[in-house]
Amino acid sequence: xxxxxxxxxxVVHQRRIAKGLTLRALADACEKAGQRVSDSQLSKxxxxxxxxxPAALKxxxxxxxxxxxVDAQFESSTA
Numbered sequence: 118x119x120x121x122x123x124x125x126x127x128v129v130h131q132r133r134i135a136k137g138l139t140l141r142a143l144a145d146a147c148e149k150a151g152q153r154v155s156d157s158q159l160s161k162x163x164x165x166x167x168x169x170x171p172a173a174l175k176x177x178x179x180x181x182x183x184x185x186x187v188d189a190q191f192e193s194s195t196a
Contacts, residue, residue: 121192123168128188130163132181143180152176 133143140156147154152172154162161167162177169177177183 119194121168121194122174122185122189123165124162124174124183124189126165127163128183129159129177129181132183133163136181146180147173147176150176150179 133140138146140159143159144154144156147159152175154169154173154176158167158169158173162169162173174185178185183189
């Protein structure tokens with residue numbers, strides 16, 4: 118069984134703005150948290166065009182204070 122997820126629409130953008138971060142500042146903070154995420158990737162994540170890999174997701178959780186029970190949707194499927 119595989120578990121997939123997607124962040125709810127707008128949650129990364131809303132949290133970034135609430136913390137007063139630019140995309141560049143968020144990218145820098147993610148790198149300090151242990152995962153390099155480019156400005157371009159973050160923009161795609163904010164627009165729902167890209168789901169971050171687990172390491173990038175963890176960095177976003179750490180930096181933005183995301184709560185995955187609230188801010189993400191999970192689906193399980195059989196491969």
